[in-house]
Amino acid sequence: MSIDAPVAPSAVRPEGFWDGLEHAYIPPAERKIPPGLKLHTDAEVVTDPITFEVIRHNLWNLNQEHFKTIENLSVSTIMLECRDYQTAICTEDGELLFFGLGVQYFAGWMDYVIAYVMEKHGEDIAEGDMWMCNDPWIGTAHQPDVNLLCPVFVEGKLFCWVVNAAHMNDVGGTVPGSFCPNAQDVYFDPPCFPPCRMVRNGEIDAELEGIYRRQSRTPVNLALDLRATIAGNHAARERMLSLVDKYGAATVKGVMKGLLDSTQDSFKDLLAKIPDGEWSDRQYQEVAVTGDRGVYPIELHMRKQGDVLTFSNEGTAPQVGAINLPFAGWRGGVMHVLNVVAIAENMGVVGGAARQLRFDPQPGTITCPDYGAAVSPAGIYATTFGVSMVASVIAKMLICSDDEFLRQKALTPPNAQWQIQIHAGTNQRGTYYVGPMLDGMMGMTGATPYKDGDFATGSFYAPEGRAPNVESYERDWPMLYLYRRRDLDSGGPGRHRGGSGGRIGYMPYNGEMGLGVYTAEGIPKTAGVMGGTPGNAGQTKLLRGAGALDAFAAGKLPTSAEELGGESVQLFGKGDAVMVEADDVLEWNWTGSGGYGDPLFREPAAVHADVVAGIISAGAATAEYGVVLGDDGADLDATASLRSDRLAERLRNAGSTTEPRARDYEVPAGGTKIGEELWLDREAGEYHCAGCGEVTGTIAEHATSRLVRRESPIPEMSTLFEDPSIYVDDAVVAREEFCPGCAVRLVAVIARPDDAPLAEINLEA
């Protein structure tokens, strides 16, 4: 088999260890294919650039058609609005060729599920069948994301696969919507279906469908969505066969292999522009399951050596509660970020890049749990978290390149939790409904070393996703929005500010509503980069007897929780379902992204412009950015003076006795620049501050090993943050590290006091 070994050498374990039963499934380097399964492997190298392009476009288009067919027919809101599904073409041996515009982290497993089916059921793979699978240990991020694989046969041999995976509205489990934050283990979750033939010889297996539907609170929706995915595969298979008919199997396969090769080459070219090294991130999950108050570290390390990237989760806490991310989803995060940041111009041929990736997971951990762990709420807590951490290490890697185009792609990570509310009950027409509020699909983008993040630029997770209209929810669900808008002071402060999140207030209206899933977190989880402040956390306020109806009668329209009355009920993360009564109001937010660089060095004029535009408050201008506002813009003298005081205070608070140095240093030509903040003197083996020239770290340690440090309560780092002790018992603090020379902030993270400093950037000598 041509596929490179996906397991890093250090993770090689006894044969059969990564089995998809006790542990995650990872295919062996030498794929096991039973002799009864004949593969159609003829491939002709297509040297003609015109035929190549014509077939390439047709292949891409057939995957689009697959995607659109599902869009036309699906019924669940999550599928329709989040585009929480995905379609792909895979080669006969399961490499991901075209991967569509839906949820990007699904790329983490479609190829592996195919490998599993070939290994375990190869002799049973037959024309006209479709295999369903939602087993997280074989390949899905959580049970609601259901795969449907359709083998395509040419001349009686397996030519390729067309596949989709789709988030189904409800597949069972303890909570409507099948995200089960109270799941103690997998038996609280919706059932896992290992690969089974839902379609045999072109017909739905009625017995199997009966079992599947029986698990769901919304069986009709599930049956319609199943049909949508079947129709999608059917359309894609027909198009593939007509392409083979027209151009010949060997030519079409030649283009498939050629595309994988050329994407592999383009990814290698990219890696060649980056120095070897290791980049890391550590964030903290909280509240493993309903009622818990724990804090759990997750680590991600990405090592680049030559043209290979290796990912490890060493340092991650053991699997616990319902915050686990199956290996498939963890790998999916990597594929996701590469697909939209590193190889976006290849239009989804992610399998070519996958050849250069190795994975070194520690089993039994939160990001590679063994069987038995609850994973159903992963879509809300764990997958976004995983993707966000990958984005963080990739951004840190890209700023080490001397290629300007790559540096511009270094985005601070997107929101690390999917802020959502799922309510259910009886709607205004007397019908049972499940209402996942997908307003967070408005999304945001991160900042780069050159540019601020943007507000409402769409979801990082699903490029074609869209947020709902207020009117569509009010028509279908028993609710009334009070407001939905940009959230003031929600983008992480930085030299370049993170993109803003949003804020929503709503109330039940003409029906009955229980709130099953909501976000209430204390620890900021979305990293800033190079000293940028992390993004904010997602919270839910429940105001009992808020008085909105009285306000309406008095001709008033409240637009914030502050304008409402009533009693505020403290909600906790992954808390129990609550009934929402007629005069209650719920307020929640979707979060912003983290900042890039030290906010004290943001242009004062940009800070003023943010205040005028309603992006930040006047208070934040001073508190976060050290800007003093005048009548008509920033007061530059007063700002310089305040910032100077702040810098001196940083050094004093960090125990240093020196005064901040001037930032008038010029980086010598030939040094390896790291963002705009640092540079590496390879000869001396030292990292220096690009502002003042002071040594910040050594090549033997890491880029920021010689900084001065201050730990403080989290709200002291930023006015965006709450005191997390409301939600968790373990101590967590804000850890800021400054250049010992000029006091520029180079690290701004959350940490437990005893956790060792992290080597975020560590280039090889």
Add this chain to the structure above:
Amino acid sequence: MSEAAGTLTAAVDIGGTFTDCIIVADDGRVAYGKALSSPADDFQSGFFGSLEAAAGQLGHTGEDLFDSLLKLISHGSTVATNIVVEERGANVGLLTTLGHEDTLQMMRGVGRITGEPPENILKITETFKPTPLVPRRHVAGLVERVDSTGKVLVELDEAGLREAVSALAADGCDAFAVALLWSIQNPAHELRAREIINEIAPDAFVSVSHEISKSVGEYERTVATVINALVGPRTSQYLNTLDDRLEELGFEDGLMLMQSHGGMVPLQHGRRLPVLTIGSGPVGGLVGTQRLAADLGVPDVIATDMGGTSFDVGLLKDGEPLVALDTTLGKWNYRVPAVEVLSIGAGGGSIAWVDPQGTSLRVGPHSASSNPGPACYGRGGEEPTVTDANLVLGYVDPEVVFGTAADGRSIHPDRDLAEAAIARVADPLGLSVVDAALGIVEIANTKMANLLENVVIGRGFDPRDFLLVSYGGSGPLHAAGYARALGIDRIAIPGEVASVWSAFGIALSDVRYHAERDVALLSPFDPATMQVAYEELEAELLEDSAGERERAGGAVQIRRHARMRYEWQRNELEVELPLGDLDEAALTAATGDFESAYGERYGSAALLPGARLEITSLRAEVLIPVGASKAARQTGQGAAGAEKPTRLVAFERGADPSPTRVYDGNGLAADQVVPGPAVIDLPTTGIVVPAGAKVTRSPAGDFILTFEEGT
């Protein structure tokens, strides 16, 4: 020839460069005129210049043209479209429901990807949202609230409204858009807001959302309302000037505006809704196609319009265009009544390039657009385009004149420049210039065929059941290529020159009023409820259209439609309902129609017995026939023998260009057959007839391209 009073119908189509006019006499005679569009004088000299030129062809120069001969002038234009695209709109103040001021800026999170070619969707770090249509400081929230049933929850705070309007007017807003939640269920607050704006800023243009769209979904309705306000002052100004001038000339009450829904409305009715003129040009082309299809007796048509920058596709099913759900203009999505015309950025200006790995030749999505234009225009473009390839291959007449540049000079293509440009991709790929040019054409054709596949197959139809109609400046050059890729064996190319086609369609259009109401009805449906709703809609339409009905002698056609879906599903199909009293039987028949259309589109596997159906909107329309339905086709018919000297034309890679027969299209006689390989030159374009295909001139003057079996 002397003309009887009130026997002429004119259509004037103002485009970016030219204004085209067609005049049709009641006896079927047709004349055509053209003039440069004239934004400098509010488009007046272009409008009247083209009219006078056409009238001159019929032998009329006198003033009796306006005060006696003309009974109707139909008008389409790209003025509104261009205002939006070029960001030259009014200073709009937007009034929304308080708490929802960011709706326009949030764009439902799709602002980054809307209007982007598919190649760019994954490029999160390289694609961005557009500049807001209205700066945030010009958006004001009003204290008011209506619920989804139309009940007022919070009364409109008029004092706050006055304050907001005064502040916006003081800050320079000269147009207002009012888009409040659920105004489609209860428009009282929007109507009152307009009254107050009229008091405070009597000269400002006011656009209110419930008059523009009756669909649920505040974002798309807000965009439509804002665009209407953006283009309102400028379009009102030119339309008013036009109306005044026509009145001075003695022409009264007969100016009609072409609308995006495929019908016309009188000026006084349409002036307040200029957003509905956006896209009316392509819709005109589709109406022309309806006539062509009727001439040929074909019900199902794929209409393709390939110009310099875009490839537009519309479908006729059973002779009727499909209805669009959303319209996209630039990076904005909105929802108004419209005929569906989809577009990709593939045109004569699409640029060819080599992918960084050197494995494939790519075409688009970047375009040389009209400035600098293809390399062969000699206006500074150096990159190879599809038009350059067509020139190198001998598909277009080397003596062709590609219209007129904005500075008034004619554009004559330069073949040497085209070859030099194509060498930029041919050389690195080791191809000859001719082979690379053939490759560019083949790839462009593939992309268009793929779009057609998505549109046609994606709607559950089989392209082989359709006639393909091709027009536009670049269409007929490529039609054989993209039709063949879809297995379509018959293509029709209108005999009219490309630029007239849209004006021709506008001249044929009828007056159409329609009214829609969003509902949420679950099966089993109650006929009485629906009957009441339709009767209300129809009464409203009949009142609105009283004037036109009288002028048309009372002839009127009423139609009823319902939009239906499976409960919770978003995919909706429109079915027609009978007139008169609705009963169970009529509704059973309609749901049967829905299920069979659904099954036809998505396969029987998609049907789920027992799933509930939902009706989401009811629509009624009134059609008043006023169009020049008798118009003879404006196609020059010649005598047999239009053959021109041969020229070198390339059809196949690896083979040298060979001397090929060339014809003057306008000189071909009815029933004359041109066997391929051949090229038929047409003004500004040409028909490529590959080997194994032939073209027959129809009696109406159209060119019918067919493939022989097995090619």
